[in-house]
């Protein structure tokens with residue numbers, strides 16, 4: 760099982776990173792699991808300029824780290840996205856990647872198992888969590904669970920036994936669900952409605968200008984034709 764873990768915080772030893780590294784360690788203890796840990800702040804990601812050329816060609820003309828990470832996610836079986844809460848949202852660094860990452864319209868996460876981790880200090884972390892989960896679900900992932908962790912700045916999150924337990928449970932679950940190929944029927948039905956009623960007709964109306972998107976659907980086996 761290949762799992763990509765993305766730390767959306769600019770802090771490599773902050774609360775989000777610590778939760779994600781604990782999850783990484785738990786996952787690496789399992790048979791045949793490969794984990795790629797990515798600190799988003801290590802990457803060079805140019806902001807999306809809205810040219811929409813990628814919908815036609817299937818890739819961004821800016822061949823930077825966003826494009827490379829997106830390609831690696833496409834090959835993974837699982838994705839864990841973690842972010843601190845910045846003004847009741849994900850970090851700016853993570854948002855840059857979300858905009859460039861070919862997630863929703865191309866259905867980048869079709870059939871992959873996914874986890875959301877949001878940290879915060881007072882209000883807003885549940886909003887961050889909802890934003891990440893929406894992204895995962897709309898992109899076709901099976902969301903197996905989440906952690907929403909509120910704690911004082913610079914406090915070690917693993918000191919709180921609730922978070923430690925949640926990390927253990929989610930690590931077991933993502934591995935177990937992958938082994939049993941768990942389907943998440945309810946999420947699959949809701950996603951099918953969103954895709955069939957919302958995304959697909961929109962893309963079809965765009966014709967040749969969205970040819971790259973339709974090619975990706977075939978590659979990811981979202982559609983057969």
Ligand SMILES: Cc1cc2nc3c(=O)[nH]c(=O)nc-3n(C[C@H](O)[C@H](O)[C@H](O)COP(=O)(O)O)c2cc1C
Pocket residue numbers: 768769770772773774775776842843844845846847848878879880881882883884910911912913
């Ligand atoms: C610019 C900035 C904005 C923040 N906005 C919020 C917020 O709206 N709500 C909240 O609960 N915490 C907020 N925080 C606190 C962080 O989300 C919190 O400390 C988080 O756990 C930090 O994660 P990290 O250690 O992984 O970087 C903010 C912190 C910063 C630096």
